[in-house]
Amino acid sequence: MATKARTIPSVPPSPDTKPFWEATAQGKLLLKKCRACGQLHYYPRPLCPFCGSDATEWQAAAGGGVIYSYSVMRRAEVPYAVAYVTLDEGPTMMTNLVDCDFDRLKIGQRVRVVFSPTDGGAPVPTFTTVP
Amino acid sequence: MTINGKAYIAGVYEHPTRKADDISLAQLHADVAKGALEDAGLTKNDVDGYFCAGDAPGLGPLSMAEYMGLGKLRHVDTTETGGSSYVIHVSHAAQAIAMGKCTVALITLAGRPRAEGMATGTAPRNYGSAAPDVQFEYPFGPTVVNMYAMCAMRHMHEFGTTSEQLAWIKVAASHHAQHNPHALLRDVVTVEEVVTSPMIADPLHRLDCCVITDGGGAVVVVHPDVMKRLNRPRVKIRGAGEAVKLQMGGTIDLTYSGARWSGPIAFEEAKVTPADIKYVSIYDSFTITVLMTLEDLGFCAKGQGGKFVSDGNLISGTGKLPFNTDGGGLCNNHPANRGGMTKVVEAVRQLRGEAHPSVQVKNCGLALAHGTGGSLGTRHGSATVILERE
Numbered sequence: 001m002a003t004k005a006r007t008i009p010s011v012p013p014s015p016d017t018k019p020f021w022e023a024t025a026q027g028k029l030l031l032k033k034c035r036a037c038g039q040l041h042y043y044p045r046p047l048c049p050f051c052g053s054d055a056t057e058w059q060a061a062a063g064g065g066v067i068y069s070y071s072v073m074r075r076a077e078v079p080y081a082v083a084y085v086t087l088d089e090g091p092t093m094m095t096n097l098v099d100c101d102f103d104r105l106k107i108g109q110r111v112r113v114v115f116s117p118t119d120g121g122a123p124v125p126t127f128t129t130v131p
Numbered sequence: 132m133t134i135n136g137k138a139y140i141a142g143v144y145e146h147p148t149r150k151a152d153d154i155s156l157a158q159l160h161a162d163v164a165k166g167a168l169e170d171a172g173l174t175k176n177d178v179d180g181y182f183c184a185g186d187a188p189g190l191g192p193l194s195m196a197e198y199m200g201l202g203k204l205r206h207v208d209t210t211e212t213g214g215s216s217y218v219i220h221v222s223h224a225a226q227a228i229a230m231g232k233c234t235v236a237l238i239t240l241a242g243r244p245r246a247e248g249m250a251t252g253t254a255p256r257n258y259g260s261a262a263p264d265v266q267f268e269y270p271f272g273p274t275v276v277n278m279y280a281m282c283a284m285r286h287m288h289e290f291g292t293t294s295e296q297l298a299w300i301k302v303a304a305s306h307h308a309q310h311n312p313h314a315l316l317r318d319v320v321t322v323e324e325v326v327t328s329p330m331i332a333d334p335l336h337r338l339d340c341c342v343i344t345d346g347g348g349a350v351v352v353v354h355p356d357v358m359k360r361l362n363r364p365r366v367k368i369r370g371a372g373e374a375v376k377l378q379m380g381g382t383i384d385l386t387y388s389g390a391r392w393s394g395p396i397a398f399e400e401a402k403v404t405p406a407d408i409k410y411v412s413i414y415d416s417f418t419i420t421v422l423m424t425l426e427d428l429g430f431c432a433k434g435q436g437g438k439f440v441s442d443g444n445l446i447s448g449t450g451k452l453p454f455n456t457d458g459g460g461l462c463n464n465h466p467a468n469r470g471g472m473t474k475v476v477e478a479v480r481q482l483r484g485e486a487h488p489s490v491q492v493k494n495c496g497l498a499l500a501h502g503t504g505g506s507l508g509t510r511h512g513s514a515t516v517i518l519e520r521e
Binding site: 006008009010011012014039040041043045048049050068069070071072074075076080082083090091093094095096107108118 | 266268273
């Protein structure tokens with residue numbers, strides 16, 4: 001059981017991503033939805049990467065998903081699991097898997113979002129396995 | 132408009148060093164430029180086109196042209212797609228020559244990550260907070276090895292690929308490297324040694340990863356009229372393709388690379404098929420990079436890469452598709468953490484019949500070199516060139 005956590009570095013938000021990081025501080029994971037083409041995207045940006053429209057708006061994700069792929073960094077001082085999680089809403093996002101047994105991770109496993117603290121910035125969306 | 136037959140590779144050079152404690156980055160560039168020009172039978176005063184990428188110091192071509200005394204430039208190109216840049220440069224040089232923009236194009240690569248103690252694959256890279264993806268990735272600590280490892284993990288999940296199959300790629304590279312006196316790692320390794328080497332990032336072991344080396348290389352691409360005057364084997368550029376693979380707003384698929392697009396473009400331009408290719412240089416940052424690229428270029432069906440590379444099928448002399456006969460990035464050299472240049476160099480050696488006799492492919496008339504630069508699966512440049520001995 002990997003219980004030790006590593007210190008997660010924070011990156012300052014940019015003007016277009018401030019709402020995202022204000023939301024993580026409130027325990028919410030936001031995606032961007034395009035009003036023109038209807039598609040959700042991640043990471044969030046003001047212009048839709050699918051149709052180019054600037055009519056994008058924030059939408060909260062429910063927080064559930066499945067592991068698309070993962071890789072445990074064994075060579076770090078405190079090993080950690082990097083993963084791509086496919087959200088129930090569709091987009092796949094990079095994250096860490098936390099509070100779980102790294103030796104029992106499986107692609108396709110259900111996970112839910114939990115917010116992990118950073119070294120002074122906003123918390124980041126990480127995921128833990130659902131029993 | 133095509134580049135098929137419009138340009139030739141007249142000179143190549145790979146720096147013999149693998150640790151450049153006492154050689155500056157600028158000198159490495161100049162050393163390899165001199166080596167490739169001498170190989171071609173040309174001098175710096177013949178160069179009217181210069182190509183370099185992000186590894187070139189200072190203001191890139193402006194700094195390096197001054198340092199090397201390239202006073203006759205009328206064409207420069209700094210296309211930057213990581214380690215695949217130099218394969219793209221070969222194609223862009225041929226395009227520039229075909230358009231009449233230059234006649235002798237010099238491409239250089241150099242770096243000293245080893246002398247500088249860079250944690251190349253095991254520390255996450257922060258490209259600066261202005262890079263739009265950094266906020267959403269850097270906190271999670273994705274090292275280069277993790278990024279490629281997640282491709283391998285997904286490939287294993289979807290197609291049943293095994294660590295033992297991936298290991299065969301390293302085994303084949305090591306069989307070739309034993310004959311290369313400059314290779315960093317010359318010991319032949321077994322599948323068992325690969326899969327029992329320390330785990331770096333699941334499922335990639337230490338021996339699934341390329342070496343970290345200093346050094347560099349250079350290539351000289353010339354107009355057919357220049358080639359006629361030179362007393363060197365004629366290596367013709369038959370075709371080229373390039374592509375970028377992205378994460379596309381979160382619609383990520385880690386099981387294929389941009390070779391799926393760059394390969395067909397190159398084959399179509401060259402008017403050949405994968406079955407015609409006698410030798411391949413395949414970018415080998417990690418074993419999984421080779422496996423996915425071979426599938427995506429059409430040397431086997433998607434998902435069958437594991438079976439294709441097994442049982443020594445990539446070993447020259449015995450296997451059905453000899454690859455990376457210099458030992459590749461996995462054993463020989465990965466200068467500046469960018470392996471595209473050495474892929475082109477070894478393909479040219481094979482076509483000239485100048486590879487080591489133990490690994491020289493018989494009647495090697497047609498070769499392919501492929502570069503993959505950036506992060507496999509989510510953001511990389513893919514570049515394919517097809518070369519012919521004339």
